[in-house]
Amino acid sequence: MRVFAVAEHRMGELNPISVELLNLANAIKKDSSEALLLGRDVKGFADELAKFADKVWVIQDESLEFFNPESYADVLIQFFANNKPDVVLLPNTSFGMELAPLLAVKLNAPIATDVVGVDVSDGIKVSKYIFQGKLMVDLKLNETETYVLTIRQGVFKEGKEVGGDVEELSLKPAEPKRKFIQYIEPEVGEVDITQADILVTVGRGIDDASNIELAEELAEMLGGVVAGSRPVIDNGWLPKDRQVGISGKTVKPKLYLGLAVSGAFQHVMGMKDSELIVAINKDPEAPIFGVAHYGVVGDIFEIVPELIEQLSKSKG
């Protein structure tokens, strides 16, 4: 079984998930783990990948400088014509989630996304979360020649070095219909939530823009600032630069206090390394309690005013 991992890089940086894919490839391979590195001037990443792969294929072309699902899929399909893949692994990121479905269609392969477990003892079985982290499911993929999987980041961090060789190939994609124009930098706001020691983070359960004030008041008493999870930003209750999560900012405050934050994976990845995590949520099954050090099942509209009152008393 040949397991291929498609490496991800952007703006001159290799995404560490590329190595995580190879760790998984090494764990499930029967023949080889092979990295696919596409881009322009990316040869520098090949040595790092070669530590963890039996083989690294480097395919460089100026048209591959910026990711484009059409060009990348086209080149990979040309490559796979001579190197039949059994499993193709991609990161479950903005990159992999555009490339993987296109490959699945072109390879006529079953696809599973956001995979956190792979079992190859009897065909291919994968595990993944559904309902935004509240349930898990094991799926058996129908037996076929090739499988395409996108892998959740941070799951396959452990692995051994393999030490493989690097081979360069020259393949040209057809002209894509979609055109890359430019990257847009993140918005910069007044408050930098990544620098705060104490972060009061509000979630969907804050219910209304007017309730942000309550969080602001608590944050002020604690000497911290207010951040939000995705639904709060989507509703316009807090500006985009206050968003914690994969598509927002990664924070590591001394105290993360989550108010009615449910704890979807994309949020948790942005705050799990905080020194102390305290979460208050009405739902005892909220996934945030899986990452928190201390949890309270309760109503923020009862507990937060009480916190504010006691804090103001203790300050005299």
Add this chain to the structure above:
Amino acid sequence: MNIIVLAKHAPDPESEIRVGEDGKSVDERGLVWDINDWDRYAIEEAIQIKENKGGEVVVVGVGEACEDTLRKCLAMGADRAIKIPYNSTLDAYRTAEVIKEAIKDENFDLIMAGYQSQDLNNALVGSLLAGMLELPFATAVTSVEVEDSSIRVRRELEGGYNEEVVLPLPCLITVQSGINEPRYVSIMGIKRAKTKELKEVALQPTSSTLEVERMYLPPVKKAEMIEGSADEVAKKLIEIFKERGLIG
């Protein structure tokens, strides 16, 4: 501009989620269904484009019970609806094939879907459909600008970055939440929706690409839980903050 919007009728993940008795499905009791949150943004975006540029918005739903969601989209301003009474599963590949077949006679410039479904979170049907129809596409779109024969979109990357790309029409995009402010359904809208066409296209996939073996609660390391009344909880939390030197 003629736009097809894919709208899923889906259980709210904030409702009570339990494993069904067969250990392979979600217990229907306790589920609250509505239009998939991401699709709400997609239908709003489509209606806004129609209001500015003219054309037609056709909404496509999958599932025996999807009529509520289709009617809601019609009430928001979609022109007609196509219902595929097939109860889709985690097999997004087959769902995309069924949708492809259902829209084969439609004349469209743009297909829009939500970035992902709020229940299964596969984020696949839209992009698989684009692949099957050989359409250029972009996912997790955060803004759309309509040009003469193309659209200019921003798509969300990681770490607050976006990417600007141009897609010639016809094309497909999946929409990220927060792209707009979805409108509320008006009484007038609901009345008008009753007269709009809702066509049923009976389609079923003949095979599957994957099967559910087991559904279960995720193993979690649990936080140390603090119990008591609001004032007791507050007192304990303040003690913890003080012990850690977080507050004076």
